[in-house]
Amino acid sequence: MDILEVRDLRKSFGGIKAVDGIDFVVKRNEIFGIIGPNGAGKTTVFNLITGIYKPDSGSVKFKGVEVTRLKSYMVASLGIARTFQNLRLFKNLTVYENLLVGGLSKRNYPLYSALFRTKSYFKVEREVRKKVDDTLEFFELQDKKVLKAGTLPYGEQRKLELARALMIEPELILIDEPGAGMNPKEINDLARMILAIREKYGLTMIVIEHQMSLIMNISARIMVMDFGKKVMEGKPDEVKMDKRVIEAYLGEEPNA
Numbered sequence: 532m533d534i535l536e537v538r539d540l541r542k543s544f545g546g547i548k549a550v551d552g553i554d555f556v557v558k559r560n561e562i563f564g565i566i567g568p569n570g571a572g573k574t575t576v577f578n579l580i581t582g583i584y585k586p587d588s589g590s591v592k593f594k595g596v597e598v599t600r601l602k603s604y605m606v607a608s609l610g611i612a613r614t615f616q617n618l619r620l621f622k623n624l625t626v627y628e629n630l631l632v633g634g635l636s637k638r639n640y641p642l643y644s645a646l647f648r649t650k651s652y653f654k655v656e657r658e659v660r661k662k663v664d665d666t667l668e669f670f671e672l673q674d675k676k677v678l679k680a681g682t683l684p685y686g687e688q689r690k691l692e693l694a695r696a697l698m699i700e701p702e703l704i705l706i707d708e709p710g711a712g713m714n715p716k717e718i719n720d721l722a723r724m725i726l727a728i729r730e731k732y733g734l735t736m737i738v739i740e741h742q743m744s745l746i747m748n749i750s751a752r753i754m755v756m757d758f759g760k761k762v763m764e765g766k767p768d769e770v771k772m773d774k775r776v777i778e779a780y781l782g783e784e785p786n787a
């Protein structure tokens with residue numbers, strides 16, 4: 532069954548057609564990769580799916596329901612989480628607090644009950660704290676929980692951003708360049724972690740990535756974008772062999 536269906540999605544900024552008629556579907560539990568050169572429109576696709584931008588035209592359906600013009604907090608509450616290419620952690624809060632805030636944000640909890648510490652607030656808080664502890668353990672961040680997020684090495688900040696996104700218990704997560712700035716060992720660990728997350732949480736994932744070793748290893752299918760359009764879509768092996776992909780990425784013909 533398809534969990535996400537994107538049809539003829541379009542978005543221009545001034546004269547730039549950032550997303551120029553994109554179609555794709557993602558199956559439940561799949562890892563779907565998106566690659567393409569800088570400025571191809573990949574992040575804009577995420578921004579359109581998550582309600583950060585409104586498309587000029589086209590549609591996005593999540594579990595058969597039109598979400599195209601919903602506000603981003605509504606999209607999140609329906610079960611779509613995301614991470615940002617430019618990290619959006621609370622750098623002056625601790626690792627633990629970042630996860631706690633992520634978890635409480637989902638509960639959509641009335642402010643008064645937090646302020647006046649009602650009984651049900653304590654119940655929710657207890658549940659969320661339990662989930663924070665589980666998440667810290669899964670991401671191997673327990674030892675870092677009292678550190679300010681901004682003091683973590685870059686690779687761990689990326690991991691924390693991913694962990695925080697999972698705190699809303701999404702069914703679909705959109706991950707924008709999780710491997711950016713990571714070394715080959717960190718990339719390897721990340722690939723393992725992404726696969727484990729999918730197992731543990733039964734998630735569907737869309738991953739944008741420039742690191743070919745990562746995206747080719749984890750994706751079931753990959754969409755290649757350039758100039759706002761889909762260049763091709765296929766299994767990693769098909770994509771790797773495609774002349775247009777090799778040209779776009781390596782700037783030369785295969786075996787030339």
Ligand SMILES: Nc1ncnc2c1ncn2[C@@H]1O[C@H](COP(=O)(O)OP(=O)(O)OP(=O)(O)O)[C@@H](O)[C@H]1O
Nearest residue numbers: 544547549567568569570571572573574575576616
């Ligand atoms: N808010 C905006 N205002 C104006 N132009 C924008 C905006 N967001 C994106 N663009 C433009 O749309 C095009 C696609 O940008 P986008 O960020 O989606 O590319 P990308 O594929 O994610 O690139 P990268 O790999 O560098 O992250 C670019 O030309 C970009 O400058």
Ligand SMILES: [Mg+2]
Nearest residue numbers: 573574575616
């Ligand atoms: Mg981008």
